[in-house]
Amino acid sequence: MSEALSFDAFAALTPINGLRPENQRDLYRKLAPRTVKAGDYLFRAGDPNTECLYLVDGEIALEDEAGKQIKTIAADSDAAKHRIAHQTPRSVSARCLDAVTVIGIDNSLLDVLLTWDQTGSFEVTELTGGPSPTESDDWMTRLLQLPTFQMIPPGNLQTLFMRLETVNFKANDVVVKQGDVGDYFYVIDSGHCMVTRESTTHPKPIKLAELGPGASFGEEALIADTSRNATVTMMSDGALLRLSKEDFRSLLHRSMTRQISQDEADRLVAEESAVIIDVRLPSEFKLKSIPGARNLPLYLLRMKLSALSAELPYIVYCDSGRRSSVAAFIMTQKGFNVQVLDSQALSDTTA
Numbered sequence: 627m628s629e630a631l632s633f634d635a636f637a638a639l640t641p642i643n644g645l646r647p648e649n650q651r652d653l654y655r656k657l658a659p660r661t662v663k664a665g666d667y668l669f670r671a672g673d674p675n676t677e678c679l680y681l682v683d684g685e686i687a688l689e690d691e692a693g694k695q696i697k698t699i700a701a702d703s704d705a706a707k708h709r710i711a712h713q714t715p716r717s718v719s720a721r722c723l724d725a726v727t728v729i730g731i732d733n734s735l736l737d738v739l740l741t742w743d744q745t746g747s748f749e750v751t752e753l754t755g756g757p758s759p760t761e762s763d764d765w766m767t768r769l770l771q772l773p774t775f776q777m778i779p780p781g782n783l784q785t786l787f788m789r790l791e792t793v794n795f796k797a798n799d800v801v802v803k804q805g806d807v808g809d810y811f812y813v814i815d816s817g818h819c820m821v822t823r824e825s826t827t828h829p830k831p832i833k834l835a836e837l838g839p840g841a842s843f844g845e846e847a848l849i850a851d852t853s854r855n856a857t858v859t860m861m862s863d864g865a866l867l868r869l870s871k872e873d874f875r876s877l878l879h880r881s882m883t884r885q886i887s888q889d890e891a892d893r894l895v896a897e898e899s900a901v902i903i904d905v906r907l908p909s910e911f912k913l914k915s916i917p918g919a920r921n922l923p924l925y926l927l928r929m930k931l932s933a934l935s936a937e938l939p940y941i942v943y944c945d946s947g948r949r950s951s952v953a954a955f956i957m958t959q960k961g962f963n964v965q966v967l968d969s970q971a972l973s974d975t976t977a
């Protein structure tokens with residue numbers, strides 16, 4: 627990092643001072659101080675809190691929701707050794723009284739490191755997967771910023787990161803082949819992949835998507851216990867992180883799936899505070915569906931996601947829980963708030 631903050635001053639911040647020196651040093655190398663001009667706000671009351679912010683230079687005022695000043699914090703004070711108003715969501719606003727320099731650390735990353743360091747035996751350098759701990763594209767930080775990983779409790783994250791395996795591929799390598807049994811879930815660390823599907827109605831495979839760093843694939847066969855529904859081929863050399871089916875299910879998928887009871891779903895739908903989606907085929911939907919539900923078959927879901935508003939919560943269902951679980955996973959990855967309705971709900975409905 628720059629001269630904005632010495633390593634010793636950084637290591638004395640709370641709770642950075644609870645980390646192992648190796649991890650303090652690694653975090654310090656990754657810090658990117660940012661400056662904010664006088665009068666601007668670092669955040670406002672009610673904002674979500676995704677990063678720990680520390681004041682490195684300048685002075686800020688904390689204000690309540692009515693704009694009344696509660697206190698000021700100067701960079702060289704004891705108060706500046708702590709995270710600025712670290713509540714979720716922010717309970718106060720932080721206004722810069724002069725030009726201010728702050729550093730921010732992703733909350734989940736710090737949480738994982740603190741959890742690790744309390745259990746004792748890991749260093750970031752062992753986990754970056756790359757040869758150099760100074761590598762700026764640290765996959766762990768990037769993964770933690772994906773919606774998929776934000777719902778996972780730190781306890782699971784720790785195990786999950788240990789179980790993720792880095793595998794290098796060459797351009798044109800087939801990573802996943804349509805029709806094969808599902809074995810791994812993949813996250814792209816570097817490089818690009820193409821998703822294609824063969825069908826009896828088309829002479830050539832149809833290109834479904836191009837995926838880049840941060841994107842993931844291979845979840846559908848693992849969740850629904852079916853075969854791969856598409857082929858994924860490397861478009862360039864690259865590195866993928868993979869997780870076995872068992873680990874994917876127990877560490878990732880289970881934490882991401884939120885179930886909702888039929889009563890609770892009925893209440894939300896009656897209040898129009900949630901949208902209920904039937905992910906079965908239109909022919910199945912026509913035959914029987916839950917009143918108030920919209921039909922969006924699973925095979926169209928990815929294509930239609932951009933047309934859905936991210937404002938409302940969604941409830942998805944099918945007749946067995948398989949397709950709805952896949953739908954919930956895909957939607958959660960894209961940042962939607964989604965719950966899975968018990969598949970019994972459809973059997974119970976008279977409509």
Ligand SMILES: Nc1ncnc2c1ncn2[C@@H]1O[C@@H]2COP(=O)(O)O[C@H]2[C@H]1O
Pocket residue numbers: 802808821834835842843844845846847848853854855856857858928
């Ligand atoms: N339209 C699509 N867009 C992006 N990825 C897809 C699409 N269809 C299938 N996939 C991915 O390709 C993977 C092939 O293996 P799975 O069926 O396990 O999981 C599938 C999805 O992760």
